[in-house]
Amino acid sequence: MSAPPFPRVTAPGRAPRRGLAVLAVLALLAPAVAHAAKVRGRVEGFRNLLNPVWADARDPKAHGYSFREQVPTVRAEFRRLFPHAPKEICVAALAATPQKATPPVLVRVGGGRTTPVTLVAPPGTRLTFQNTDPFKHRLYGVGINTFQPADTQRGGSRDWSVPGPGTFEIRDELAPSLRMWVIGEPTVAAIAYPSMKGDFGLTVETPGDYVVQAFFAGKKVGPAIPVKVDLADVDLSKSPLKVGDEKAAAAADKAEAEKAKASDQAPKEGGAK
Amino acid sequence: MLLSRFWYVVLALLLGAGFFLLNIASSMFNRAGQLSLAQGLASDVQVVSWYLRDDARQRAAQLIPFALDPDMAKNLQRSSDSDSRVPGDARAKLTEVLKRVSAQIPKELAFDSLFAVDQHGRVVASFGYQASSEDFELGGYPVVADALHGYVRDDTLVLDRPYRVVARPVEYDLAAAPAGAIVGARVVDDRFARELSQRTGAAIAFYAHGQRTAAAAPEGFTVANLDQIVGDLADLDQDKEYKEKGRSAVRVIGTLLSVQYTRLPGEAWQLGAGYAVARAPAAVSGPFGFFGKADDKDKKAGNLIIAILLVIVFGGAGIGFSVLEHTRPLRLFKTEVGKLAAGAIEQLTPSHFRGIYRKIASDLNDGVDAILAKGGGPRRGPADFKEVLGDLPDQPQMSAFSLPGDSAPGEPVSDPSSPSQPPRGLPNAPSRPMPGPPGGRRPRPSPQAPDVAPVGDATMPEGGLAAWGSGDPDEAEWRGVFNDFVALKQQCGEATDGFTYEKFEANLRKSRERLTQHHGAKRVKFSVYVKEGRAALKANPIKE
Numbered sequence: 001m002s003a004p005p006f007p008r009v010t011a012p013g014r015a016p017r018r019g020l021a022v023l024a025v026l027a028l029l030a031p032a033v034a035h036a037a038k039v040r041g042r043v044e045g046f047r048n049l050l051n052p053v054w055a056d057a058r059d060p061k062a063h064g065y066s067f068r069e070q071v072p073t074v075r076a077e078f079r080r081l082f083p084h085a086p087k088e089i090c091v092a093a094l095a096a097t098p099q100k101a102t103p104p105v106l107v108r109v110g111g112g113r114t115t116p117v118t119l120v121a122p123p124g125t126r127l128t129f130q131n132t133d134p135f136k137h138r139l140y141g142v143g144i145n146t147f148q149p150a151d152t153q154r155g156g157s158r159d160w161s162v163p164g165p166g167t168f169e170i171r172d173e174l175a176p177s178l179r180m181w182v183i184g185e186p187t188v189a190a191i192a193y194p195s196m197k198g199d200f201g202l203t204v205e206t207p208g209d210y211v212v213q214a215f216f217a218g219k220k221v222g223p224a225i226p227v228k229v230d231l232a233d234v235d236l237s238k239s240p241l242k243v244g245d246e247k248a249a250a251a252a253d254k255a256e257a258e259k260a261k262a263s264d265q266a267p268k269e270g271g272a273k
Numbered sequence: 274m275l276l277s278r279f280w281y282v283v284l285a286l287l288l289g290a291g292f293f294l295l296n297i298a299s300s301m302f303n304r305a306g307q308l309s310l311a312q313g314l315a316s317d318v319q320v321v322s323w324y325l326r327d328d329a330r331q332r333a334a335q336l337i338p339f340a341l342d343p344d345m346a347k348n349l350q351r352s353s354d355s356d357s358r359v360p361g362d363a364r365a366k367l368t369e370v371l372k373r374v375s376a377q378i379p380k381e382l383a384f385d386s387l388f389a390v391d392q393h394g395r396v397v398a399s400f401g402y403q404a405s406s407e408d409f410e411l412g413g414y415p416v417v418a419d420a421l422h423g424y425v426r427d428d429t430l431v432l433d434r435p436y437r438v439v440a441r442p443v444e445y446d447l448a449a450a451p452a453g454a455i456v457g458a459r460v461v462d463d464r465f466a467r468e469l470s471q472r473t474g475a476a477i478a479f480y481a482h483g484q485r486t487a488a489a490a491p492e493g494f495t496v497a498n499l500d501q502i503v504g505d506l507a508d509l510d511q512d513k514e515y516k517e518k519g520r521s522a523v524r525v526i527g528t529l530l531s532v533q534y535t536r537l538p539g540e541a542w543q544l545g546a547g548y549a550v551a552r553a554p555a556a557v558s559g560p561f562g563f564f565g566k567a568d569d570k571d572k573k574a575g576n577l578i579i580a581i582l583l584v585i586v587f588g589g590a591g592i593g594f595s596v597l598e599h600t601r602p603l604r605l606f607k608t609e610v611g612k613l614a615a616g617a618i619e620q621l622t623p624s625h626f627r628g629i630y631r632k633i634a635s636d637l638n639d640g641v642d643a644i645l646a647k648g649g650g651p652r653r654g655p656a657d658f659k660e661v662l663g664d665l666p667d668q669p670q671m672s673a674f675s676l677p678g679d680s681a682p683g684e685p686v687s688d689p690s691s692p693s694q695p696p697r698g699l700p701n702a703p704s705r706p707m708p709g710p711p712g713g714r715r716p717r718p719s720p721q722a723p724d725v726a727p728v729g730d731a732t733m734p735e736g737g738l739a740a741w742g743s744g745d746p747d748e749a750e751w752r753g754v755f756n757d758f759v760a761l762k763q764q765c766g767e768a769t770d771g772f773t774y775e776k777f778e779a780n781l782r783k784s785r786e787r788l789t790q791h792h793g794a795k796r797v798k799f800s801v802y803v804k805e806g807r808a809a810l811k812a813n814p815i816k817e
Contacts, residue, residue: 054422057415063519063542064415065426066326067333071442074423078450081422084394084412086356111394113413132406135433174431174482176543177413195356196392 036205037229039093039190041236043198043214045222046089047082048244050252052217053113053177054081080253082244083216085194087113089243090183092120093202093210093227098186101125104159107180108132109139109152114170114180118215120191123164123184130157138173149173167218181218198240204229212236214243276594284591295560302563306555311523314533317475317550318520322535324473325437329427332457333439335378336425339455345370345389346445349453353392359407367398375400381468384457386436389443390417391453402458411456414540416440420454429539431481431546435461438539463487478502479537481546494553501526502534502549509534510545519547525554606630622766624806635806747796751781754810757801761808788814 057064058081070079083089101124108115110132119127131137131152139158141147147170152158162168162184172178189210194200204210206229213224222243227234339345348363348370367389375387386402394412396404411417416428420440428438436458442451459465461479466489470477476490478499483506488499505526512534515521519536526532531554536547557563567575606626612618620641621634745751755777762769785797794814802811 051418053413054415054418057540058419063536063538064540065428066322066329066538068419068424068426071423071425071444073444073447074442074451075448079423081418084392086393108408110408111396111410111413112415112417113394132408133432134404134409174544175413176540177415196353 036203037207037231038233039202039204039210039212039227039229039236040233041091041200041202041212041225042240043085043089043091043194043200043222044240044242045244045246045249046085046194046198046216047077047080048246048249049083049089049216049221050249051081051083051088053179057177076253080249083117085196085198087115087193088117088216089194089221090116090118090120090215091192091194091200091202091241092183092185092188092213092215093190093204093229094185094187094213094224095189095206095208095210096187098122099189104128106130109137109172109178112175112177114178116193117179118181118183118217120183120185120188120215121162122186122188123162126159126161127182128157128159129170131155135174137175137178139170139178140173142169142171144168169218179217181215183215183218199237207231212241214241216243275598277591277598280591280594284587292560295563299557299560299562303556310531310552310554313552314523314531314550317473317477317552318533318535320473321469321475321477321548321550324469325537326427328459329437329439331382332384332437332459333425333427333441335382335384336439336441336455336457338374338377339370339387339389340441340443342370342374345374345455346443346452349389349391349397349443350445352395352397353452356393359391359395359397364398368400371398371400385460386458388456388458389453390421390440390456392421392450394418394421397453414438416539417454417456420456421451423451427539429461429537429541429546430458431541431544435479435481435486435537435541435546437461437465461487463489476551478549478551479547480506480549481541481544483507483545490551494551498530498553499549499551501530502532502551505532529553602627602630606633609634618766619764622806625766745778745782747781747785748778751778751799754781754799754801758808758810761801761803765803765806765808767808784812788812792816 056062058068099122101122104126105119105121105128107119107127107129109129114129121127129139129152131154134154136154136156137152138149139147139152140149141160144163146163147160147168150158162182165184165186168182168184170178170180170182189206190202190204192200192202202212209226209228211224211226214221222241225236225239225241227236344366348360348366352359352363371387371389375384378384384401387400388396388402388411389398390411391397394410394417396409396411399409412421414428414430416426416430416438417440419426420442423442425441426439428440430436430438438456438458440454440456443453443455445452466477466479466487469475470489470491474491476494476496476499478488479486480502483503485500485503488496490496490499505524509515509521512521512524515534515536519542521532521534524532524534530551532549532551534547534549536542536545541547555566557566609618609621609625613621620638623631623634623638626634752774755774758777759769759772762772781799784799788794788797792814794816796815798813798815800811800813802809
């Protein structure tokens with residue numbers, strides 16, 4: 001149902017040592033975890049969002065294909081290039097005060113994207129990028145001096161720490177479709193990724209007042225929902241996070257349809273004419 | 274001479290015209306070659322582009338049997354329904370479906386790799402691709418994402434190497450989102466390039482990340498030449514057309530290769546991957562560059578036999594004119610001059626020569642005569658009777674039958690016994706003997722009259738005066754004239770065979786009678802001279 005919290009670093013080469021370190025962290029946090037509360041909720045309207053990478057790629061001017069045609073049996077609502085929520089929409093519980101850096105986070109690099117695609121983490125959090133593809137990647141941070149392009153071979157990994165507050169975009173010189181957004185948020189207390197149906201569950205360790213906010217493609221989407229966390233679990237299902245507007249999406253679809261119609265009159269090939 | 278000079282002009286004109294035409298031809302050939310090359314390359318690029326698109330469509334059509342397979346849709350849906358992990362049996366069943374259906378695909382449209390992808394983007398099953406882990410996924414690529422959202426399309430991915438990829442959705446429940454997608458990939462390798470080259474006739478090389486990844490060329494084109502594009506790829510980013518439109522202008526690498534680059538559609542476009550279509554430039558370096566470019570067929574069209582015949586005819590004509598107008602006259606002149614030098618002849622005969630040689634011979638003779646007249650050498654001309662003997666009497670002073678020694682002293686006839694007084698005009702140096710009478714016999718001086726003038730002796734037959742017999746009063750004089758005339762004819766190179774005194778005397782007699790009647794002269798004096806290189810006789814009527 002709910003997505004796991006920060007993925008833990010279990011890089012194959014360093015699994016035993018790193019596993020022990022994670023266990024040590026968990027042991028230190030054990031009393032708090034024991035009293036952690038679950039905040040369950042639901043994300044609505046994420047099918048009204050548009051994955052920016054795929055949206056760019058469908059533009060004929062991007063020369064991303066020589067032909068691209070609809071399969072008529074697929075309903076129009078599913079043809080919208082909505083994001084894959086379990087990887088791309090990050091739901092964060094933001095506290096009123098800055099939080100400690102979390103344990104290292106494993107980011108899988110493979111299949112033309114990262115997992116997760118959107119990540120909210122306190123500054124100083126170390127990210128470990130692990131290459132799961134059978135070929136190398138060359139990741140870099142857009143405008144980030146501390147993350148210059150460098151090869152990550154098959155099965156290899158690369159570390160990088162969130163330098164501070166703000167939004168950071170990670171790209172791959174060898175895979176144009178790979179774009180990841182890291183939001184440095186000092187007050188983030190917990191994050192979760194919704195399921196395909198939009199359900200999510202946040203594990204908040206410390207009781208207090210929080211706001212639940214969804215992030216997508218480096219930006220906040222939808223309104224934040226305030227939540228007071230005590231020892232008991234909280235269910236926000238009745239007031240879901242609305243991350244996408246149906247009317248706006250319909251308008252976007254209409255514009256896209258007109259654009260596609262216009263492009264049908266032009267040569268269809270995305271490549272050289 | 275005129276023919277030779279004309280021939281030289283003709284040859285010079287032909288040579289100049291030939292060189293000029295060759296230069297024009299090479300320039301026109303190069304220009305036409307460049308135009309043809311550009312058109313050919315553009316055509317090749319277009320054909321390759323069409324082929325790639327058509328190939329992608331045909332391969333996409335081959336994915337339909339996978340998408341329609343019920344086991345495929347069912348198991349992909351099962352996998353998509355599981356957020357956490359892929360059901361193990363779904364992997365096995367989908368792998369079996371991939372193998373079963375791919376076996377039915379025509380060989381020329383077969384895929385190198387096939388992937389069954391669920392809604393999460395996870396590769397549930399694959400065929401022909403060695404994934405690095407079970408978590409291998411493809412969901413981030415736009416081509417797969419599009420398929421998962423209901424589109425069929427192609428792409429070119431540059432992973433470990435370039436792949437031509439097609440994908441289409443797999444539907445299980447038409448009321449729901451597609452259960453997954455089926456993705457087919459074709460490696461862009463030498464085999465792919467070879468197939469493409471065979472079907473399009475183009476020499477083609479694929480490149481990615483600044484390296485050539487695959488190449489193939491039709492027969493007659495060296496594939497290794499396509500390696501030269503590697504050095505040119507670095508400069509390709511400066512090609513504005515290539516950056517904006519994805520197709521470069523025609524670029525010439527070295528002198529061996531003309532290339533046009535085109536970006537591959539898909540993600541490869543952004544990565545600078547593409548293909549180069551190449552042709553060998555059809556250009557010659559100069560007028561003689563045609564020889565290097567011509568193949569056997571061209572050489573056959575060159576009409577070598579006609580060319581050789583032209584060389585023979587024109588060369589032979591030139592040599593013939595040269596021999597006719599230069600060699601032969603020169604050789605003749607050389608021979609005659611040799612005779613003159615050897616003393617075989619007394620002077621050159623201008624009538625034997627033509628053109629300038631005739632003038633040279635005449636001038637040479639005049640020059641020799643002038644030298645002799647100045648005493649620079651023996652006189653080679655015939656003796657002037659008047660100069661030698663002084664004024665002759667109107668009537669001969671001696672009988673035609675008298676002996677030279679019978680003439681009485683004190684008569685007006687010069688004393689033949691006083692040879693110490695050489696005639697005017699004769700040099701003191703011993704002169705050459707006068708030419709003999711016809712037949713080559715030279716009359717010897719009579720031993721009885723050694724002091725008789727050589728001229729008189731020269732006309733004396735060996736039998737003495739007894740051999741003279743016409744009885745004409747002028748016979749003695751005419752004999753002398755006859756001898757002079759014969760000698761002069763020989764000097765002029767004229768034939769004297771059959772020329773007898775009797776005929777000569779008959780002619781003189783007729784002339785004397787005609788002149789005496791016509792002019793009322795008492796007698797006619799004959800003398801010899803050279804007229805236009807020939808011996809001539811001059812008649813002088815005397816009225817005293």
